[in-house]
Amino acid sequence: MSIGAEQAAKLEALHLAASEIANATTTEEVYQTAVDTGEDVLGFDVCGVFVADDGELRPVAQNDTSVTLETYPDDKGALGETYQTQESFLIEDAADDEVSEPSDDSFASGVSVPLGDIGVLQAISTEPAYYDETDVELAELLAVHIREAVARIRSKRDLRESKRKIERLHRVATSLESVTDRGTLLWAAVEAASDILEFDWCLLAREDDGVFRVEAASEETPLDTGDEMFATDEGVAGHVVETGESFVVDDAHDHPVANPAHESFRSGLVVPVGDAGVFAAVDDRVGMFDEQDMELAELLAASVGEAYDRIEAREQLRRRQAELDLLKEVQSRVLRHNLRNDLNVIGGAAAEAREADPERRADLLDTVERTAERLAATSERVREIKRVVDHADRIRTFEVAETVRTVTEGLDESHPDATLVTDVPDGVTVRAHSDFPLAVRCLVENGIEHDDGVPRVEVSATRSGDRVRLQVRDDGPGIPDHEVEPIERDRETDLEHGSGAGLWLVRWVVDRSDGSLHFPDTDDGTTVLVELPGPE
Template sequence: MDSASYRERLYDVFANPEADPDAKIRSALGLGADYLQLPIGFVTQIHNDTQEIVYATGEHPLIQPGETCPLDEAYCRRTFQIDSALAIQDSHVSDEISEKAVEAFDLGTYIGAKITVGDEPYGTVCFADTEQRGSAFTEAETYFVELFAELIGQAIERHTREHELEESRAQLRKRNQLIGVLNRVLRHNLRNEMSVIVGFAMELQKRLDGREADFADRIVRSSTELLDLAETAQTLEATLNAPAEPQEEDVVPYVVRVARELDNEYPAVSVHVRTPEAAYARSDARLETALRELVENAVIHQPSPRTVELGVTETEEAVTIRVEDDGPGIPQQERQVLLTGEETPLEHGSGLGLWLVHWIVQSLDGTIRVDEAVAGACVEIRLRK
């Protein structure tokens, strides 16, 4: 097999997606030893002027994984200092190898190259024999070792980054679990305690009059808003954690269910629904959550809507769902949350709910439009077919 074929096999070894870095390097050392006809192959890591053997092939007792020595007693000392490969036909007569190294390892032939991980020197990859070589190393052999060093550096860097990424993911998972536990505990306690506050405040409303009754009313309203915020946060958490599986499906049942719930919960509000029998678009169950947030924003957070209309229209390219009311409209600050997802002070929790609407529609690859031509509030969700 010629030198080009060995280089191709070397590329194949490091390109194997099924093998881990250790297996790749060990396999490549065997390939290199076979190509160079040198029985000893090893990879070192050099730190604080100490050489450690990390991988090795061959029977030399001092060149085995875990063996260490001072760098000035190593054949790799000069290799670690230069940027090209160091090829020594007879180390006993070479000025590049120290007498200490020859006395310690007694290698007759040596070739090695520096490994760089990122921008930092890591160590060396080397091949050797206790006997001297009968001929000088060829240019192709030198290039093979330099290529080997480059591929090892890339493999180690990739493995290091993947390991760091996995550690970061593990830390993030732990942090998210902790946040989730704290969130549930705080939300549970908030609901319980605020429900108690609402109950006592309502009782005070009955027993007090005048300015004192107004104070009690304010307590009821503020406590109820906090309870609404806690429920919105719970909905937000559940929606964000739900798997996203948009597919082409009929969106009309979502609209009808939301309208029916609105009609049952708020009998004073006139609810009108205009939809075709069916309208298919890329969607999933999260759309119903988005529509519910929009109609609740119209009814709960606005002072005087008496009519809410939900409509569905379609073209060849898309389905548009329209939620319209006769209230005062959406404040500019909250409109920005709905359209762009920008953070804003969350008055009455409505900003949080509108942010959830924006996130859901965006994840469905849809768009949101606020029709400013109507007197009240009108939001259109456009979903692709």
């Protein structure tokens, strides 16, 4: 611009006033100093600062308090046009200007200059053509000083606030070290996110059978605990778990990866929690999260992830100890009851055989042989149970029809009087513990060996969604309640029925396979239903 003596003097005075604006300690002080500078230094008639606030431009400072400056929508009039376009406007005659829409008919001319995301600086006069392009340039220089001062104050404020939040998050992390259950941990995390990080809508979700499921959510969040979000290979959450990297989404509607779990979600951040979980903060407005929000969320998520892993390790240790205690109890019951009874039978038969005639002696020796074989089978079954308990990670894929066929063919040879009927379609596969064939054999053998008549055992399998249902049904006397109930309650009692050890083996194989074991009520015989996961 061409600088005359008057303009040079204004520039010099503006330079001196800039230091006063820069030394302001609050945004309110910046705004008031700026409008006073506009009047005293630049000769502006009426000068005001309008701050953007929830869709409006609200006056926060003015040099002439006798003039009423009104709040405007941020898309209306010269104020709105300036804010939306971030361009300066010179209005020489408001009466002829298409966009000015002055709040007072006495306002005849003005200068409107953007302040970035802060709002608008505006100078107004009751005289037409009061301002010119030089005034626009001077106002723009004043606006630069306003923006820089506000940015510095906000930066200091944000730094103090960030430090305060980090200190509070550290205290939360320390408190989480004493948490011993997942429920308390999850709610403590959500509460910290709401209270400390000021995330009104936030949640923790975790992979569950191929989908993300909400584990905990703040009260305001449109999703509830237990809600299914989307598949684990979809959306930003899927990307975060896959890559282990956090993500900020400014507008979910225009994002190529985002797949909002609720129609109201527009912006958000997602950070990983451990290996299979995420923390998410969301909002129904665009662009509500930044890198600093993400970094603070990562600090919280790291503490939650460590506590989650610690609790999971403790629970695994408790489960392992409970399994070993139960295994010890099962072994003890078998040795104390089944083995004791069988040894009594062998001892009694052997003693009687010494005095028996040849024909009776042969029968007694057959009894000794059968009982010894049963005793060896029971001992082998206990050894097999221990193997299943000790090796929980032996998971593989089985073709059910082939497995059942192999089992029944072997039992056809050893039990030629039994009728074995199968109804298992080809192509049905399951993911199960490596001893799945042994579990199937135990169920079929149970139906054969405890039928006093001519045994008939039916084996069938069907798909049910992503699960496979294997059913084994016999027409025998049924399994006594006192043997079924402890298996369902995780506690052993006297194994008075020879099927007891076998049922425990089935139970542990099914548990290790992430399946379920049921004993439906039937009018006659026994029906055992096993549900297992299908292929991945």
